[in-house]
Amino acid sequence: MARILPLNQDITLSVIKTACSGCNLRELCLPYGLSLEELERLDDLVSTRRRIKRGDHLYRVSEPFDAIYAIRSGFFKTDVLLEDGREQVTGFQMAGELLGLDGISTEYHTCNAIALEDSEVCSIPFNRLEQLSREIHTLQHHFHKVMSREIVRDHGVMMLLGTMRAEERLATFLLNLSQRFTARGFSHAEFNLRMTREEIGSYLGLKLETVSRAFSRFHDEGYIAVQQKHIRILDVDGLKAMMSHRV
Amino acid sequence: MARILPLNQDITLSVIKTACSGCNLRELCLPYGLSLEELERLDDLVSTRRRIKRGDHLYRVSEPFDAIYAIRSGFFKTDVLLEDGREQVTGFQMAGELLGLDGISTEYHTCNAIALEDSEVCSIPFNRLEQLSREIHTLQHHFHKVMSREIVRDHGVMMLLGTMRAEERLATFLLNLSQRFTARGFSHAEFNLRMTREEIGSYLGLKLETVSRAFSRFHDEGYIAVQQKHIRILDVDGLKAMMSHRV
């Protein structure tokens, strides 16, 4: 996937495709709402791409922060660690989503970002993003919305961790994944989990055995078909009922 | 609290005092790091003050968003509600902290902000803040840091809710409060809680009885003196040990 210099119209097109203006994720990602002219100015900034192999870190706690990352393809988890080794997965991120916002605050990263499959990200140097968003109002506003959306998402996770029972948590998680896959043009009903039961458990504040039992329960109830990491949702309403069924 | 036109030097001073440039919280709040000239431009924007009585809402879920709020004095909680009435307190906010960042994402508020004591906030119209931060780099960058800090704080809460035992949660909570009171020039060792045991419990993902028992335990161990809402921290190291003592 080496970058090819534009020699003729067709090849030019293929190069444009690797920039924001040609990226099919642009409506989910940072460029949302930008005009063509503005999009081209963003292209200049988002020039470097980085491949991350499954299991590798995109960044680690306490590394200096200087860029945020837009996921071009692949799947990530972010986590924070306690001194005694306890891990909390703070999120799973997929194509079009931004990583690294945690680093703005202290100029050091405060969580780890780890690829759960071979992935590709676009680096966005943060000082240049701030500069451009001083010039492009739409970009500025959209960036603020993205950060705010992350805060709102976090509130949802707090609600989940603070008040929901195990099966409600898992149902909420599955429906959220389904909805995000749908937004990316994939089946809402059938997908492969990229994370282990342990990672799901860490995210949901449960042990892996509890996650596994909840999967089995949903399977037995006929809400989903589970085969290891492959999930088929058979009864969305059943799951939705689980999501809110107190006791 | 009608605004008084400056007629002489003394009155001018008193007006300045009600603006950011004269506010003694400015180093904790939005104006952090601004030059005097920049500060004055921010003053124009942060002109309206609002008093909120104990128990009243500053804003509610689904109200249209158009401003963020800086707490001038007082104490707030923010919460989110599930359809069946379950409440999750997502944070407690004190002087110098910002409220309303959740609303940027959808242009509607997604949580409730409720005063836990008679309070006063400064309204900051958000479109004007964006405008000014396009002109003042320092303001833009600081605002981004504040949003990012909120995301990092949320990660800490997820860690607390996802991995810590009851007493670790309460110790973490008390030390966090203590640290924030210290930053505001109050005693680190002695303070009044503004929230009930139930609200603490909701924030920490515990029932009020469990919170009460944990307080009693800390009391019995000699870490703190508790008398209803009045707390005296007697042994910071003891509490810190609780914070990380697995089982």
Add this chain to the structure above:
DNA sequence: GTTTCGGATTGATCCAAGTCAACCGTAAAA
């Protein structure tokens, strides 16, 4: 084709926190 190994499942048991209930203390209302 067989082995290996990490992840997933399932069962048996335990325990931290929830639930239910009684009672206490303090501050506001009468």
Add this chain to the structure above:
DNA sequence: TTTTACGGTTGACTTGGATCAATCCGAAAC
């Protein structure tokens, strides 16, 4: 001053999820 009411404490008991442990399964390595 007494009453009321709400928040807080404490005790007895229950329970959902953790823990411990034994397999199981499937993909990758041999």
